Amino acid sequence: MxxxxxxxxxxxxxxxxxxxxxxxxxxxxxxxxxxxxxxxxxxxxxxxxxxxxxxxxxxxxxxxxxxxxxxxxxxxxxxxxxxxxxxxxxxxxxxxxxxxxxxxxxxxxxxxxxxxxxxxxxxxxxxxxxxxxxxxxxxxxxxxxxxxxxxxxxxxxxxxxxxxxxxxxxxxxxxxxxxxxxxxxxxxxxxxxxxxxVKAAKVVKAKQRFEAAAARLRKAAKANPGIRVLVGSASQDIFYVSGTNLSADLEYFKSLGVNFVEPSEAAKKASGGWFENLSWENIDKYPADVIMMDNRTATIQPADLDKDKATWRKLPAVRAGQVVPRVTEPIYSYAKCAPVLEDLAEAIEKARKVG
Structure with a gap:
């Protein structure tokens, strides 16, 4: 977008x-x-x-x-x-x-x-x-x-x-x-x-899976407190670094202990607190071990960034293969949100310090 x-x-x-x-x-x-x-x-x-x-x-x-x-x-x-x-x-x-x-x-x-x-x-x-x-x-x-x-x-x-x-x-x-x-x-x-x-077995199982995924993410974050996670989104001219204080998914992940990279309030001011704009020359401003990238189709995806953006390719998390999708606009059903938590938990469990 x-x-x-x-x-x-x-x-x-x-x-x-x-x-x-x-x-x-x-x-x-x-x-x-x-x-x-x-x-x-x-x-x-x-x-x-x-x-x-x-x-x-x-x-x-x-x-x-x-x-x-x-x-x-x-x-x-x-x-x-x-x-x-x-x-x-x-x-x-x-x-x-x-x-x-x-x-x-x-x-x-x-x-x-x-x-x-x-x-x-x-x-x-x-x-x-x-x-x-x-x-x-x-x-x-x-x-x-x-x-x-x-x-x-x-x-x-x-x-x-x-x-x-x-x-x-x-x-x-x-x-x-x-x-x-x-x-x-x-x-x-x-x-x-x-x-x-809402009491159907399918719904009950999905909610149970979500709760188990939340527990797994909390455990992963606690076991790997030094892993810094940056949330980004890409357009042709700008790399956006998201703050975590307004987005429902990031606020929840943070409550479970995920260690997010947080732009300063001054940097986010122009966007009403949502994000910071970085030029592609300055995308290494914030050290990070894992990068979560906006998965929406209106944004540029990592595979294309790998081809077109040299500064992207140089990021330690990119070189280490520690880039995962961020479901920026979640489908708010338990069945769809459970895998989101599971994927982030797995990324943190497997991540190594690189930033």
């Missing part, structure tokens, strides 16, 4: 960072913690879930707003990674907006297990949203994430949000300045309100 100037550190420059590394303006160029869970009143009726009940439905979201309907929503549109999380719980969205297909037609990393041939793609990049297609779904719910305290709905275009939000109720799940366990809980609660069987 990244090959352009950064604008103001509010909506475009920070929000499009995906909660980590700004590049929101590039996305355009590239084409308060609520403790309320979903209402138990509603079932799925003719909705998306199989274990649904009929009757009115409501859900209080992380903006403090309550979405209501006469019956459980059936025609749901969601940001791609949110739709992927709901899919893991058996709730199939009719429409998605956000990175869904790659240029070769395959499912984007943010699409998870969604059958991308079964959904209506309302926009295939951040900020793209076809209102006519959305209206054609006869939508009764829109779901996306929130990356600020203002309740801004992720990837819902500012200039057309009133039209979009006038067509159906909306739910915003905050992934801002909290640990990833919270959005995991909230999306599970939303799925349950939509008719998902």
């Amino acid at each position: 990244h090959r352009a100037r950064l604008t103001s550190p509010s909506r475009r420059g920070i929000l499009a960072a995906g909660g980590a590394l700004g590049l929101g303006a590039a996305l355009a160029a590239c084409g308060a913690d609520s403790k309320d869970s979903g209402s138990k009143d509603g079932g799925a009726g003719t909705g998306a879930g199989k274990g649904a009940r009929s009757g009115p439905w409501s859900f209080k979201d992380d903006r403090g707003k309550t979405a209501k309907a006469d019956k459980v929503p059936a025609n749901i549109a969601a940001f791609t990674s949110v739709a992927a999380a709901l899919w893991d719980y058996g709730i199939e969205c009719k429409g998605v907006f956000g990175p869904t297909r790659t240029k070769d037609g395959k499912a984007d990393v943010q699409a998870g297990d969604i059958d991308v041939d079964k959904v209506t793609i309302l926009g295939n990049a951040w900020g793209q949203f076809n209102i006519e297609k959305y209206a054609g779904l006869a939508p009764d719910l829109l779901v996306t994430t929130v990356y600020d305290t203002a309740g801004t709905l992720w990837s819902v275009p500012e200039d057309s949000k009133d039209k979009i939000l006038g067509l159906a109720p909306s739910v915003g799940i905050s992934v801002y300045d909290r640990q990833m366990t919270r959005p995991l809980e909230r999306l599970l609660a939303l799925a349950e309100s939509l008719g998902a069987d």
Whole structure:
């Protein structure tokens, strides 16, 4: 999402960072913690879930707003990674907006297990949203994430949000300045309100795997306290080093003991606290033993950096082969987050000091 100037550190420059590394303006160029869970009143009726009940439905979201309907929503549109999380719980969205297909037609990393041939793609990049297609779904719910305290709905275009939000109720799940366990809980609660069987063996096992992975990561971090992990993202002209204080995944990993490289507050100020911009000539500013690189398709991936960026190739962690993906916009289901923790734990377990 990244090959352009950064604008103001509010909506475009920070929000499009995906909660980590700004590049929101590039996305355009590239084409308060609520403790309320979903209402138990509603079932799925003719909705998306199989274990649904009929009757009115409501859900209080992380903006403090309550979405209501006469019956459980059936025609749901969601940001791609949110739709992927709901899919893991058996709730199939009719429409998605956000990175869904790659240029070769395959499912984007943010699409998870969604059958991308079964959904209506309302926009295939951040900020793209076809209102006519959305209206054609006869939508009764829109779901996306929130990356600020203002309740801004992720990837819902500012200039057309009133039209979009006038067509159906909306739910915003905050992934801002909290640990990833919270959005995991909230999306599970939303799925349950939509008719998902949250006590199904598949769901229970996935949560158990997540908890075991968290314990493994905590153990790995404790056993290897000197291993410094840098979180980066690459555009053609800038290398972004992420801070850990606002992103739900990094805040959680840090709580488990992972030793992250942290840019200074002064350096992050221009981005609202998210990240620091480095030129490619200065990417060795922070010594690191492991580098986690933004896996989103709008960013430059390590294989291409190996070919094109000499300063990248010289980094000790790169020379040591200690570069791993960072799932910058996680799919907040337990099934998808467990492997994220496992992979980081394995990277720290195997890492040697090189920085």
